[in-house]
Amino acid sequence: MTAPALSDTPPTSKSWWKKNQQRLAPWLFLAPGIFMFAVYVIIPIFQSISLSFYAWDGLGTKEWVGAANYVELMDDDAFYTSLKNNVLWLVLYMLAIPAGLFVALFLNQTVRGIRIYKSLFFFPFVISQVVVGLVFAWFYDPTNGLMNIILGWFGAGPIAVLADEDYVTYGIIAAGLWPQTAYCMILYLTGLNAVDPEQIEAARLDNAKGAKLLWYVILPQLRPATFIAVVVTVIGALRSFDLISIMTDGGPWGSSRVLAFYMYEQAFSEYGFRMGYGAAIAVVLFLIMMIYITGFLWKMYRDETGR
């Protein structure tokens, strides 16, 4: 502690600053953070919303078109493909939660070297999605990819996962599930560490075990971990962009697009810079995300005021 350094400020001579510092100090501390956040996050959200009512190529003058961008979206097949894929992502990405729990239960032991195992299992989350995407693109490669070699052992024909409209989104989601499962696993391992051992003992004395013990005793205690896992998985699913850009660039024929990717494509692509239309797509994505954010904030609000 640095106690001696503190006491050399004499409490005499109350200047204006001395009297008001408790009221002013928080704003001084907040100023740089609020300024940066406002400039780069808060104001841009409103700019994007307003931009979605204009037609703009990024250079020339903006032209007010009212709701035309949104009307066009309602008739845009690519928009519905993206929306449908977003729903697929949302639903299938949730598999990371039970999968993470399963791996965590498997690793929650105290044998020698288990800590190294735990950290190696976490590995996929630490590396970039760009690397994950490259690795899986190779894994799916129809001529030499490991998946097709293994399929070959069972006499199943090669499947060009990333070139097939029907499989492509599932293939990318599977790649995304790999790091996401690792993340959920770590959340659950931490949660399992904090589970009350006495309750488990008591339940065991009552002859509860296996799945029943898990369902009635362990899972309720893991609720905080599950909550965080759901939040990060939903956000991760709605943010999916990197893997799609790396693995397929939205193809084949746009069939693996999601809203996040389609927006990028409309705003900065060879099809022309349709900033306003892109902004309208982003607003739709934002509104979907807001449902979850509001729920999260509502829970935080209850926790904060409930003290």
Place this chain on the structure above:
Amino acid sequence: MFPKPIEQTSTTAQWLYKIALPIALVIWLLPLIAVAMTSVRSAGDITAGNYWGWPTSFNFWANYSGIFEATPIGQYILNSFKVTIPTVIGAVAISCMTGFALAVYKFKGNLLIFFMFVAGNFVPFQILMVPVRDLTLDLGMYNTWYGLALFHIAFQAGFCTLFMRNFIRAMPFELIEAARVEGVSEIRIFWFVVLPLMKPAIAALSVLIFTFIWNDYFWATVLTQGAENQPITAGLYSLNGQWVAAWHLVSAGSIVAALPPVLMFFLMQRHFIAGLTLGAVK
């Protein structure tokens, strides 16, 4: 403990578990192991389709020095550091202050400002993309490391504030009150009382932010272009286009790109996990 500790089960079960562990690990990491193996293969192996078998020769040095000589990967790595390090310092510094303000003081709008940071942290990047790109262009910072770093600092301030605020909240408040009674100014309380106690939080956030920013791909493609200024994630993508089917080089590049965050994780594991699981235990 759940599940039942393996020491309390039969010897057979213990053996099965000890065998299952490495097998599960190898399957789990199979894609990465394959990449590591391929990064030392020869070009001959690749053309012969020997992607998954044992490498016929180990070309560790040739492949890894090859990518540094034949491609700007060194520049990409340097760019990544140039963006990542200032971002870590900036975001952590800002959030120490915002977190302190939101945790320690009661004032109107406290929760509102806190929620603004939390909500902003979850927003989809696409809603920020066009305005942030324009702003960066207008400021003359498009395609510079500091243009990218400034955005990252601002955006990460959201998550970091959430983290720091909750951390400071859990500290004993009596320390601050005692200092106030002594007449210590608020700024000195922050600097001499609170900041020294925040070291574990600062360590945790630094590794986390380092990894997040190092692995960022989206903003790297939106705010920079070309080997001069792009970080390694974006660089790897463009190199992948040039190296079509030269998988030994792609693999070596991927390993190089993944190395700094992986090293960071192994050195600071405890902090890293403490940061990620914030709120997962209550």
